[in-house]
Structure formats: structure tokens, C-alpha cells
Amino acid sequence: MSRCQPVSEIPPMKDLTTDNITDNVKILNNQCPQARSRYIFDRLVSHLHDFVRETRLTTTEWQTGIDFLTAAGQISNDLRAEMILLSDTLGVSLLVDAINHPRHGNATEGTVLGPFHTHDAPVADNGYTLHHDEEAAKLFVLATVRDASGRPIPGVVADVWEGDAHGFYDVQNPHRDQPDGRAVLRSDDDGLFYFTAVVPVPYPIPMDGPVGSMLTHLHRHPNRPGHIHFMLRKPGWDPLITALYPRGDPYETSDPVFGVKESLIVDLGTVDDTIAQKYNVKAGTRLLTYDFILVQEEEAARLRQELATKAVEEMGLGVAIENGLPVLDVD
Amino acid sequence: MSRCQPVSEIPPMKDLTTDNITDNVKILNNQCPQARSRYIFDRLVSHLHDFVRETRLTTTEWQTGIDFLTAAGQISNDLRAEMILLSDTLGVSLLVDAINHPRHGNATEGTVLGPFHTHDAPVADNGYTLHHDEEAAKLFVLATVRDASGRPIPGVVADVWEGDAHGFYDVQNPHRDQPDGRAVLRSDDDGLFYFTAVVPVPYPIPMDGPVGSMLTHLHRHPNRPGHIHFMLRKPGWDPLITALYPRGDPYETSDPVFGVKESLIVDLGTVDDTIAQKYNVKAGTRLLTYDFILVQEEEAARLRQELATKAVEEMGLGVAIENGLPVLDVD
Numbered sequence: 001m002s003r004c005q006p007v008s009e010i011p012p013m014k015d016l017t018t019d020n021i022t023d024n025v026k027i028l029n030n031q032c033p034q035a036r037s038r039y040i041f042d043r044l045v046s047h048l049h050d051f052v053r054e055t056r057l058t059t060t061e062w063q064t065g066i067d068f069l070t071a072a073g074q075i076s077n078d079l080r081a082e083m084i085l086l087s088d089t090l091g092v093s094l095l096v097d098a099i100n101h102p103r104h105g106n107a108t109e110g111t112v113l114g115p116f117h118t119h120d121a122p123v124a125d126n127g128y129t130l131h132h133d134e135e136a137a138k139l140f141v142l143a144t145v146r147d148a149s150g151r152p153i154p155g156v157v158a159d160v161w162e163g164d165a166h167g168f169y170d171v172q173n174p175h176r177d178q179p180d181g182r183a184v185l186r187s188d189d190d191g192l193f194y195f196t197a198v199v200p201v202p203y204p205i206p207m208d209g210p211v212g213s214m215l216t217h218l219h220r221h222p223n224r225p226g227h228i229h230f231m232l233r234k235p236g237w238d239p240l241i242t243a244l245y246p247r248g249d250p251y252e253t254s255d256p257v258f259g260v261k262e263s264l265i266v267d268l269g270t271v272d273d274t275i276a277q278k279y280n281v282k283a284g285t286r287l288l289t290y291d292f293i294l295v296q297e298e299e300a301a302r303l304r305q306e307l308a309t310k311a312v313e314e315m316g317l318g319v320a321i322e323n324g325l326p327v328l329d330v331d
Numbered sequence: 332m333s334r335c336q337p338v339s340e341i342p343p344m345k346d347l348t349t350d351n352i353t354d355n356v357k358i359l360n361n362q363c364p365q366a367r368s369r370y371i372f373d374r375l376v377s378h379l380h381d382f383v384r385e386t387r388l389t390t391t392e393w394q395t396g397i398d399f400l401t402a403a404g405q406i407s408n409d410l411r412a413e414m415i416l417l418s419d420t421l422g423v424s425l426l427v428d429a430i431n432h433p434r435h436g437n438a439t440e441g442t443v444l445g446p447f448h449t450h451d452a453p454v455a456d457n458g459y460t461l462h463h464d465e466e467a468a469k470l471f472v473l474a475t476v477r478d479a480s481g482r483p484i485p486g487v488v489a490d491v492w493e494g495d496a497h498g499f500y501d502v503q504n505p506h507r508d509q510p511d512g513r514a515v516l517r518s519d520d521d522g523l524f525y526f527t528a529v530v531p532v533p534y535p536i537p538m539d540g541p542v543g544s545m546l547t548h549l550h551r552h553p554n555r556p557g558h559i560h561f562m563l564r565k566p567g568w569d570p571l572i573t574a575l576y577p578r579g580d581p582y583e584t585s586d587p588v589f590g591v592k593e594s595l596i597v598d599l600g601t602v603d604d605t606i607a608q609k610y611n612v613k614a615g616t617r618l619l620t621y622d623f624i625l626v627q628e629e630e631a632a633r634l635r636q637e638l639a640t641k642a643v644e645e646m647g648l649g650v651a652i653e654n655g656l657p658v659l660d661v662d
Contacts, residue, residue, distance in 0.1 A: 055657060
């Protein structure tokens with residue numbers, strides 16, 4: 001009748017206190033055969049417990065945290081990623097991106113993915129108009145993708161997405177029946193891709209969920225500076241997730257998700273007759289041009305491993321590097 | 332048309348990197364007017380970021396964490412508390428309890444609340460039979476509540492809950508239409524409360540959710556040693572959340588939620604004729620007797636503050652104590 005499994009071979013534990021609980025949790029977790037998981041859980045448990053010990057977290061505060069995380073999960077769905085928004089607003093997403101895509105020479109910097117990327121954007125030809133809104137102020141985006149020495153990279157899949165003229169993404173529309181403001185393009189033989197967007201405007205991140213309540217509690221404003229998202233991928237190249245920010249936005253230096261970088265701020269121009277004719281777009285339209293520079297996958301991996309090695313050496317944590325990532329050295 | 336709020340007065344930030352992101356997140360969070368919240372978020376952001384930096388968390392691992400927390404929220408409902416189960420299995424719940432209810436003289440030790448407490452248990456008279464299951468091996472529980480010098484405390488509200496003879500709590504029954512295996516009793520003038528339970532059996536914590544997958548990944552067994560839960564409350568007394576564990580359970584020293592303490596392990600006896608007659612229970616029934624000892628609320632608060640002060644002094648974090656809890660000293 002027993003639904004239980006056999007007792008495992010671990011040292012007996014009992015009478016756990018503030019002083020010995022951490023080591024005992026690690027003893028149980030270290031039964032995991034994967035070195036990388038053991039290391040991640042070792043660090044997770046250390047930091048979770050230190051957080052509780054240093055704050056002397058009250059039972060009420062703990063319950064608030066439990067309820068907060070539960071609510072963030074419950075409000076999430078295929079089109080709403082509240083847990084990513086939480087990670088974004090606590091600076092975790094930017095940090096993860098910075099670690100995984102370290103700045104490399106003259107390569108384009110990455111930034112946060114954000115919670116509004118979807119997997120249903122239409123595959124479209126260059127010249128595509130992102131938004132259905134005819135009234136919106138148009139922006140022609142003319143971009144190239146190149147390697148570090150300036151050679152064009154053709155065949156790069158360019159996922160682009162943007163809010164509308166009022167700063168709303170399509171997924172925020174409860175009546176959304178198809179994607180709007182997003183497309184999947186491809187760079188041509190000259191490394192070029194181009195499309196018509198709208199001039200980005202600042203917008204508040206969704207404030208009707210737990211993350212919104214958190215920002216309100218912290219007296220933080222929710223407004224992101226206007227931007228267009230880009231995700232550039234091609235086998236052999238380090239994927240680039242980034243965004244471009246037109247200069248002069250009022251929230252340029254207080255972005256709630258910490259995504260702005262000087263190298264990603266752009267001065268908008270105007271479509272002249274040559275461009276108008278070549279790309280079949282109206283002269284006088286606002287213009288955004290940008291040269292994206294990708295890094296080869298192996299170069300990026302080499303730099304990541306170099307920085308990881310340096311970081312764990314500096315931390316003196318007694319860790320080794322396995323497959324490019326830190327693991328506990330005691331194994 | 333703008334949905335945005337005015338720009339707040341914070342130092343400009345941009346170009347955030349692995350080195351400066353943490354301080355910048357704190358600058359935004361420190362706009363919060365509440366000192367306690369500022370301290371909690373200061374520690375939270377430090378530990379979250381250090382966790383990411385020390386593990387060099389990959390984007391895939393980050394996404395796994397996001398998905399895990401989202402799923403834990405989504406499987407939760409009024410009768411299922413997956414986020415508490417996560418806290419329990421990572422030793423956080425035991426730590427929070429140990430900090431909030433430090434051992435005080437001869438007072439009864441607390442332990443984890445667990446995810447199975449509900450708020451719909453029937454208010455019942457002493458002598459109540461917890462479970463509807465007539466076939467189960469019965470256990471008569473005869474308890475007193477006293478102060479540190481042995482004086483009975485009458486009028487203590489005793490919330491008791493327990494799994495059934497197969498280790499299932501009522502809330503795990505998808506067809507649950509009423510509470511079973513739980514009651515809210517009250518200590519009488521002699522500080523006595525008593526009820527009929529079933530002899531506790533070990534049982535696995537729910538394994539069909541994300542926390543179950545986590546334990547499987549870590550090669551941890553899910554089996555809690557058998558126990559009965561108690562929550563004792565009376566105004567003026569520090570609330571006691573605890574559980575009693577019959578001695579000799581195979582999982583006594585490897586509890587997945589770290590709840591077992593030597594002082595909470597009990598030797599079961601047998602109901603004799605005197606007890607049988609006095610409490611109208613069958614002679615020969617298994618018997619659990621226990622004397623709970625409560626601490627006065629102000630005594631517990633004093634001890635908590637003393638330990639909090641000592642802990643933050645030892646940590647050298649430059650924090651002050653305000654209303655008994657640490658806050659940043661720089662304010």
C-alpha cells in the first residue's frame with residue numbers, strides 16, 4: 001500500500017536550525033548526478049537562505065512573497081509573461097543578457113528581450129509594413145547585418161516587434177485575433193533588411209498585475225523609452241537580441257527594465273528621394289538606419305568562457321569550469 | 332494621449348553592465364518610502380544578482396527558471412499551495428519559522444506549516460473524530476497547553492490537521508466536497524484538548540507538479556515521515572505552528588521539507604481503562620500524549636529582536652533595527 005520510495009543513502013538529519021539548515025538542504029540536493037545542477041542549487045540555496053537570515057524575514061513577509069509569486073504565475077499566459085517582467089524590472093534579465101552576450105569588439109550590444117516577443121509573427125518580405133494602423137506616424141527602418149570586418153551577412157533571420165503609435169503591443173489587446181506590429185524578415189545578399197514601422201513612443205509596462213503593484217509600492221515609474229525590438233539569428237553566429245531607442249526620449253535614463261545603452265540610441269533621419277525610389281517608400285518619411293554587427297558563435301563562446309573563468313576565480317568559490325560553465329570543484 | 336507618468340528625480344542611468352546593474356536597480360528601488368521594504372529589496376537584488384553572476388546563468392537556464400516559477404503559480408489554487416511546497420523543499424520555510432519562533436527555554440519547538448493547512452476546518456468539541464474513515468487505525472490524541480511554569484492555558488484555539496490512513500490529505504482528493512482530517516478545537520479550563528485521529532503514516536509530497544519534477548531532477552525522495560499538524564493560537568501568546576512525529580518512521584532523518592525535531596518525536600502509548608472511561612474512547616486504542624508549552628508574545632518578540640540584533644551585528648551589514656526588524660542604516 002505504501003506510495004513511498006526506498007530511503008536514500010544520505011547522512012541522517014534532524015533538529016535543523018538557522019545555523020545548520022543550509023548545509024543540510026545542500027546534502028539532499030547534492031544527490032543530483034549533474035554537476036551543473038548541483039552548482040546552481042548550491043548557489044540558489046545559499047543566496048535564498050542568506051536573504052532570509054539577513055532580512056530576518058517575518059512569516060507575514062514570507063507569505064507576501066509566496067502570494068506574489070503565485071499571482072505572477074497565475075496572471076501569465078501565452079501572451080503575457082509576468083515572470084519575465086519581474087525578472088526585467090529587478091535587473092535580472094539585463095544581467096543574464098550581459099553575461100551570455102558579452103560585448104565583443106565592435107559587435108552590436110544586446111539588451112533585454114522583454115515580455116512581448118511572440119512566436120506567431122508573420123514571415124514577411126523586406127518592405128513589409130509592421131502595423132495595420134494607417135494613421136500612425138511612419139518610420140522606415142533600413143538596416144544591414146555585417147560581421148566585425150564589415151562584410152554583409154545574408155540570410156539572417158530578423159525577428160522585429162514594436163508597440164503601436166500609443167505604445168501598446170498587439171498582445172495587450174484583449175481582442176487580438178492576429179499578430180500586429182511584428183514580422184520575421186531575412187537579410188538579402190547585401191546583408192540588408194528593411195520594413196516600415198511606426199515612430200516609437202514611450203509606454204508603461206503592464207501595471208495591472210503583481211509586478212505593477214511592486215513598482216507602485218517602490219514608487220518607481222513604469223515607463224519604457226520608445227524602441228523597436230530586434231532578434232537576429234543565423235546558424236554559426238551568436239544570436240543577437242537587442243533594441244534601438246530614438247534619442248531624446250524622456251525616459252532614456254530611467255528605463256524600468258534597464259535596457260538602454262548609448263550604442264543603441266539612434267538619431268532618426270528622413271527618407272530622401274533616392275531611398276524613396278529604391279525602396280518604394282514615401283519621401284519625407286522618418287528614417288532609422290542601423291548597421292548591426294554579429295559575432296561568430298565560437299568567438300562569443302570563447303569570450304563567455306574567458307569571462308566566466310575570470311569571474312569565478314575572482315569570487316574564490318572553489319569552482320571549476322566544465323563545458324564553459326562553472327560547477328562545484330569538489331566533485 | 333500619453334499614458335506615462337512624470338519622470339522621477341533619480342540619477343540618470345544607461346549602459347548598464349554586469350558591474351553596475353546592481354547598484355542602479357537599488358537606486359530605483361530606494362525611491363520606496365518604507366525603510367523595511369528598501370532593506371528587503373536591497374538584499375533581494377544583491378542575492379539575485381550574485382546568484383546570476385556566480386552561476387553565469389545561461390539564457391536557457393534563466394528561461395527554465397521563469398517557466399518553473401510560472402508553472403508553480405499556475406498549478407496553485409485555494410487547495411494547492413505549490414509555492415509553499417517549493418519554499419518547504421528548499422528549506423526556506425523551516426528557516427523562516429526558526430527565525431520567527433526561536434526556541435525559548437522549555438517552550439515547544441515550531442516546525443513547517445506545510446502546504447495542506449486550510450481555513451475551512453470545522454470548529455469542533457473536544458473528543459471529535461477527525462477522519463470519516465471508519466477502517467483506519469485510530470489514534471487518540473490527548474494534549475495539554477501550558478505556560479513555561481506549567482500552568483494550564485485555557486481557551487487556546489487548536490487547529491489540527493492530518494492526512495488519512497494512506498497519507499492523503501483531504502485537499503488532494505479531486506472530489507473533495509467538505510473538509511476531512513481537520514478540526515479547530517479549544518483547550519478547556521485544565522488546558523486540555525483531545526481528539527481522535529488516525530495513526531500517521533509516511534507519505535510523498537505531491538509529485539505531479541513542478542516541485543515534484545525538481546525533486547526528481549535532484550534525485551531526492553519525496554516522503555515525509557508521518558505526523559499530525561498543530562497550530563495553537565491565543566491572544567497574548569506567540570502562535571505555535573508545529574507537528575508531532577511518531578518515533579521510528581523510515582523517513583525520520585531525511586524529511587524532504589526538513590521539519591523533524593527530536594523534541595517533536597513522540598512514543599505512542601495505548602489507551603488504558605481510566606483514559607477510556609474518562610474520554611469515552613475504546614481501551615487499547617493507540618495513544619499520543621503531549622504537553623505543549625507556549626511563550627508569551629512579548630517574550631518571543633524580545634528574543635526575536637535580540638537574535639536579529641546579534642545576527643545583523645555579526646553580518647556587519649551596516650543595518651539598524653526598527654520595530655524589531657533590520658533596515659538599512661544609511662537612511
